[in-house]
Amino acid sequence: MGYGVLRVQGRKAEMVTMGVIDLRKYGDHYLKLGHIFERISDIIGGFLPDEMAIEAPFFGKNVQSMLKLGRAQGVAMAAAISRQVPITEYAPLRIKMAITGNGQASKEQVAYMLRKILNIPEDSMLPWLDATDGLAAAYCHYIESQRPTASGGARSWKEFVKKNQNRVSGKQ
Secondary structure (H helix, E strand, O other), X not given: OEEEEEEEEOOEEEEEEEEEOOOOOOOOHXXXXXXXXXXXXXXXXXXXXXXXXXXXXXXXXXXXXXXXXXXXXXXXXXXXHHOOOOEEEEOHHHHHHHHHOOOOOOHHHHHHHHHHHOOOOHHHOOOOHHHHHHHHHHHHHHHHHHOOOOOOOOOOHHHHHHHOHHHHOOOO
């Protein structure tokens, strides 16, 4: 499972770190889930992010793989929720489109574009493309956060209602 942390200052984003949570040494699926929760909690505690972006589950042919992926994502989300970190999900196609302009881009293309966009030195790139996948979700969130929306900048229904009391209460 990959992760990436961005620092945003003004309208500029820069990579702070990226990496992978290596689960290969854990045979038991429940131990893997526990390790994901611990590592995500540690990352949140160490970097104190304001928000978390995560790749939404995608539909594949193998139901068991999808179930395991969904559980892993849920545990990562639970770690963020336990620290009151707001979460936004993005479809894989949307992430790839935001980074490369092509929703069908390969992981290698996404990694290359992130390296160029964020000025990441070649020697700082990791051999695991899961790391750049995590960074891509973070950068997609940064891009989406910068865009004006039809909802007046609200990214959730709750935020929209708060910003538009007169529109939703019927009072003009």
